[in-house]
Amino acid sequence: MRNNAESIKNITVVGTGVIGQGWIARFLSQGYQVTAFDPAPGAEEKVHAALKKVWPVLEKKGLGEGASLDNLVFEKDIAKAVADADFIQENAPEREDVKRKLLAEIDGLSRQDAIISSSTSGIMPSTLQKDCAHPERVIVSHPFNPVYLIPLVEVVGGEKTDQAVVERARDLFEAAQMKPLIVxxxxxxxxxxxxxxxxxxxxxxxxxxxxATTGEVDASIVYGPGLRWALMGPFLTLHLAGGEQGMRHMLEQFGPALKLPWTKLVAPELTKDLSDKVITGCEEQTEGQDIAALEQRRDEFLIKLTDLLEEYWPAANLNGRL
Amino acid sequence: MRNNAESIKNITVVGTGVIGQGWIARFLSQGYQVTAFDPAPGAEEKVHAALKKVWPVLEKKGLGEGASLDNLVFEKDIAKAVADADFIQENAPEREDVKRKLLAEIDGLSRQDAIISSSTSGIMPSTLQKDCAHPERVIVSHPFNPVYLIPLVEVVGGEKTDQAVVERARDLFEAAQMKPLIVxxxxxxxxxxxxxxxxxxxxxxxxxxxxATTGEVDASIVYGPGLRWALMGPFLTLHLAGGEQGMRHMLEQFGPALKLPWTKLVAPELTKDLSDKVITGCEEQTEGQDIAALEQRRDEFLIKLTDLLEEYWPAANLNGRL
Known part of the structure; x- marks a missing residue:
């Protein structure tokens, strides 16, 4: 599995909120050496608490060779944290100014052949790499929560990114049992x-x-389209709903609906009233339930569901290496 | 389970395309007497062929008491088909004029206490019931393909619908092992x-x-958000991604993104080029695969996934009876 990702052994995670913690757990569980950095007070304790919670889940799922919680080092100096890294994953708050400044700092402190990768959910890599002296090794690798279980990671290069860096990142993520999608x-x-x-x-x-309430909207997905999306995504779902003619039939039948005003075209004003409805809706759905217990149930479910996907999804041909 | 749905024993399915066939299989597998009507040539043979294909899947999932393929009667005269029905499910083509005319005809031919229900995916019941002499028993019951496995059915009453009719339909669908969502x-x-x-x-x-290609879009759902939606829907997914603060934190963090132009606000022109891309994309995804074999794989997956949902989804409190 490791192919040319063999060269990546030391991974540094910068920013250890929920996403950073997820990356740490993912890489540790696959046998990597991980260095963590976060300037926030109490960050190290929070990382250890999070790892303690998810490690039994990861053991159950199956650890990679050499995986151990002992492979984590928490470093208080960012220069030391990134100095020996082969791969650096940044998880700072989602603000362009914050991320650009931090990536430029990492760019100046790290080895020139190290890959610098941002978890940004929205900002383009061409923007993020602008202040770096070596932008060719800067990419976006956008994961999905919980990072230690959800396989998808979107890998995106910017205008100045070397395509070979994108390929090395893909190899790394595959070695870490993820499903890298090159955007x-x-x-x-x-x-x-x-x-x-x-x-x-x-x-x-x-x-x-x-x-509908939030619970009813969720049920409308969970008991309906969500069952199909989990296996097939939006396109293949419709392809299989079209009978022998597949998508061809569906486009003839539902193409005209694209012109109907079925969906609201402008996002709603997030008024206090709407915020309250959404928040209390979710709180009512989970009333009397401990968040940690719900997370554990979710994790157990995801393991079983991803096992099912492994068994069934390869029924369809997948483009490239996905 | 049957509660006041006990009164519904004879079900008539009008229109036996993919959705009608799905209803027939669903009701037969739960032990109901089903009468089918469709004026199209060869309709009866197609229904029998479809049932032959899915019955082993339904046997594996578990049949209801008294379930038998022998409980199906195909009737060539619509008056005879609906005369004794307690519940009539209409699945004509998705055209307002066609459905209104057909529902008015059924309204005139059926017992006054029979429920008349439309599978329409888009038209409102107030519109569909306009030409009926007894509109109070007309509802929409919108299912999802494959109807014999996907539990969700959206039940909607119109301006003139008697709420008691909606309640009776809900009881019926629960008895048929579905998850009725009252809109x-x-x-x-x-x-x-x-x-x-x-x-x-x-x-x-x-x-x-x-x-991205259609296959990449599908993978971006299957290996990512789809895994969470299948269990939690869009709201609870975000609630659990927000840590201890739940949805409150998520709205603070992602509320501003609603103002960003992340999604296209107008549907794309369905040009020949786009149609071709979408169709060939799906065909390439399934190249060399038999549609029936893919359907069977999908069905087996859905059974296992819905079993998983039964085990895990009740972790969250559900509003009402969902």
Whole structure:
């Protein structure tokens, strides 16, 4: 599995919030040496607490060769944290100024052949690499929460990125048991978040207009389209719904609906009233439930579901190496 | 389970395309007496062929008491087909004029206490019931393909619908092992299809702009958000991604993104070029695969996934009876 990702052994995670913690757990569970850096007070303790919680889940899923919690070093000096890194994953707050400054700092402190990768959910790599002296090794690798279980990572290069760097990152993620999706052209929000944003806007309208509660919207996905999307995504779902004629039939049948005003075209104003509805809706859905217990249930479910996907998804031919 | 749905024993399915066949299989597998009607040549043979294909899947999933393929009668006269029905499910082509005319005809031929239900994916029940002499028993019950496995059914009453009829339909669907979602206010496209339409439009843009192929878009869902949506839907997914602060934190963090132009606000022109891309993309994804074999794989997956949902989804409190 390691192919030319063999050259990547030391990984540094900069920023250890929920996403950074997820990356740490993912890489540790696959046998990597991980160095963590975060200037926030108490960050190290939070990382250890998070790892303690998820490690049994990862053991159950199956650890990679040499995987150990002992392979983590928390470093208080960013220069020391990135000095020996082969691969650096940045997870700072989602602000362009913050990320650009931090990436330029890392660029100046790290080995020139180290890959610098940002977890940004929305900002394009061409923007992020602007202040770097060596922008050719700067990419976006956008993961999905929980990073230690969800296989998808969107890998995006910017105008100045060397394509070989994108390929090395892909090899690394494959070695880490992930499913790297190389985004062909950079775009705000990459791919997954644009799709999530589309459904999110429409779901907010439905709640805002009193058509359904958040729990009912969730049920409308969980017991319906979500069952198919989990296996096939939006396109193959429709292809299989079209009978022998597949997508051809579906476009003839549902193409005209694209012209109907079925979806609201502008995002709703996030008023206090709408915020309250959405928040209390979710809180009612989980009333009396401990968040950690729900997370554990989610994790166990995801393991079983991803096992199912491994068994069934390869039924369809996948482009390239996905 | 049967509660006041006990009174519904004879079900008539009018229109036996893919959705009608799905209803027939669903009701037969749960032990109901089913009468089918479709004026198209060869309709009866197609129904029998479809049932032969899915029955082993349904046996594996588990049949209801008294379930038998022998409980199906194909009737060539619509008057005879609906005369004794307790519940009539209409699945004509998705055209308002066709459905209104057909529902008015059924209204005149059926017992006054029979429920008349339409599978329409987009038209509101207030519109469909306009030409009926007894509109109070007309509802929409919108299922999802494959109807014999996907539990969701959206139940919607119109302006003139008696709420007791909606309740009786809910009881019936629960007895038929479905998850009826009562839509609080009628709306074009109900709920599930609006959400699917939102993601569908954005996915078409992504393909149209050359950002990703259909297979890559599908993978971006299957290996990422789809894994979470299948269990939690769009709202609970974000609630659990927000840490201890849940949705409150997520709205603070991602609320501003609603103002960003992340999603295209107008549906793309469905040009020949776009149609071709979408169709060939799906065909390449399934190249060398038999559609029936893919359907069977999908069905086996859905059974295992819905079993998983039964085990894990009740972790969250569900509003009402969902």
């Amino acid at each position: 062909r052209h950079e775009i705000d929000g990459h791919i997954g978040d644009r799709l999530m944003e589309a459904i999110w806007r429409e779901a907010l309208h439905i709640v805002n207009d009193g058509i | 609080r206010h009628e709306i074009d496209g109900h709920i599930g299809d609006r959400l699917m339409e939102a993601i569908w439009r954005e996915a078409l843009h992504i393909v149209n702009d050359g950002i």
